Amino acid sequence: MAMDKQTFEYAPAPESRAVVDIAPAYGLYIDGEFTDAADGKVFKTISPASEEVLSEVAQAGPEDVDRAVKAARKAFEKWSALPGSERAKYLFRIARILQERSRELAVLESLDNGKPIRESRDFDLPTAAAHFFYYAGWADKLQYAGFGPAPRPIGAAGQVIPWNFPLMMLAWKIAPALATGNTVVLKPAETTPLSALFFADICRQAGLPKGVVNILTGDGSTGAELVSHPGVDKVAFTGSTEVGKAIARAVAGTGKKLSLELGGKAANIVFDDAPVDQAVEGIVNGIFFNQGHVCCAGSRLLVQESVADEVLDSLKRRMSTLRVGDPLDKNTDIGAINSAEQLGRIRALTEAGEAEGADRWSPECELPSNGFWFRPTVFTGVTQAHRIAREEIFGPVLSVLTFRTPAEAVEKANNTPYGLSAGIWTEKGSRILWTADKLRAGVVWANTFNKFDPSSPFGGYKESGYGREGGRHGLEAYLATAAEPSNERSERESERDR
Structure with a gap:
């Protein structure tokens, strides 16, 4: 498209x-x-x-x-x-x-x-x-x-x-x-x-x-x-x-x-009543903050099936505006991958995602000739059996899965050996409380992501x-x-x- x-x-x-x-x-x-x-x-x-x-x-x-x-x-x-x-x-x-x-x-x-x-x-x-x-x-x-x-x-x-x-x-x-x-x-x-x-x-x-x-x-x-x-x-x-x-x-x-x-392999759950633009900003912050080098990164996007196309279209538009480059430039959104070793791991796992049949997409962007760089990437057509949905990539790579009911969202979110964090996007307070109560994650953010406070x-x-x-x-x-x-x-x- x-x-x-x-x-x-x-x-x-x-x-x-x-x-x-x-x-x-x-x-x-x-x-x-x-x-x-x-x-x-x-x-x-x-x-x-x-x-x-x-x-x-x-x-x-x-x-x-x-x-x-x-x-x-x-x-x-x-x-x-x-x-x-x-x-x-x-x-x-x-x-x-x-x-x-x-x-x-x-x-x-x-x-x-x-x-x-x-x-x-x-x-x-x-x-x-x-x-x-x-x-x-x-x-x-x-x-x-x-x-x-x-x-x-x-x-x-x-x-x-x-x-x-x-x-x-x-x-x-x-x-x-x-x-x-x-x-x-x-x-x-x-x-x-x-x-x-x-x-x-x-x-x-x-x-x-x-x-x-x-x-x-x-x-x-x-x-x-x-x-x-x-x-x-x-x-x-x-x-x-x-x-x-x-x-x-x-x-x-x-x-x-x-x-x-x-x-971590956090699930970021977007329900059908979530404000799309706000959710997309949270998705971007959840996975592309610090090049995805975040243990609590929202690396698995679980989006309700009825709004999946709308959310993905908006997400791709937003990803196309991200600026990758010099970390010392105040306009830069995504900096360098921390090491050659970490870049190699990110590449190996994304190649595995393609080999297992997931669809890969990245916005067009020119990467610097020196240093360690990786384009922000999103995978669709992902199943829970894919390595990119199970293993921590620790890079700017998002795996997208869909669900139909809140119970299915919780089941998929908890289907991981990890349990560090999760995100919930919905306008219903009761749904936030119901979902958060059932998620086996140490930190659950509601209509936000990657918010920290020393008192928490x-x-x-x-x-x-x-x-x-x-x-x-x-x-x-x-x-x-x-x-x-x-x-x-x-x-x-x-x-x-x-």
């Missing part, structure tokens, strides 16, 4: 790279100081939009992990003994510095990650700062959080975060850990280490005591070493379900507290992991209550370290 193509030409509006000063090399941040890796190993981090080398970064090995964990355990003694109101002062300082340096950090994040500057500037940075503000407010009120009259910190937390929201994931992990009196060893993703290293500088700028936050850059082997270290009392991981399962096996029987936020918990069921981040619920992962037995292993380790 021929489509009217009405797109506006925008003059380039690039954000200046001059606002951020990236050093040619970075070390590990251990006990308040930047230091080289013990074995001297390094790796390069590149910009996915241009493939240029941004910096050289230290690769942490077992000896470095051991040093960082010991520093965190030593710092825990004094940090956990501080009154909550004193810990809150540091979190408030960090939040304000994030706001003051937000332009610098937004440019850095877009360079290292590939996401559009509009998203890093208007979403990632404000959300990261908001989490520190929010948990600063909880630091002196923990006895009122609902986790017992005398909750106490667990100890040293080992945290491993992904590459899709580097600074925001850091804030989700570190803010509640510090507010509750724990100390942290955090490993950012190998492809996006820079914002975590800049955050280390923010910790120094805020006067945070040495050893309270430690940053170890490296690959998966560094993360595995951190997770298995006997001095780590709590493990928090956000990433793929495959790695999450391996971590769960590694910590089983150790007494370590564990929270996992893993993959986030997390999933089934292979999307367990535990919650954000809100009052996010404190629980970093607290031990009076009813729980004391962590004898932590006490033994502390004695040994002394």
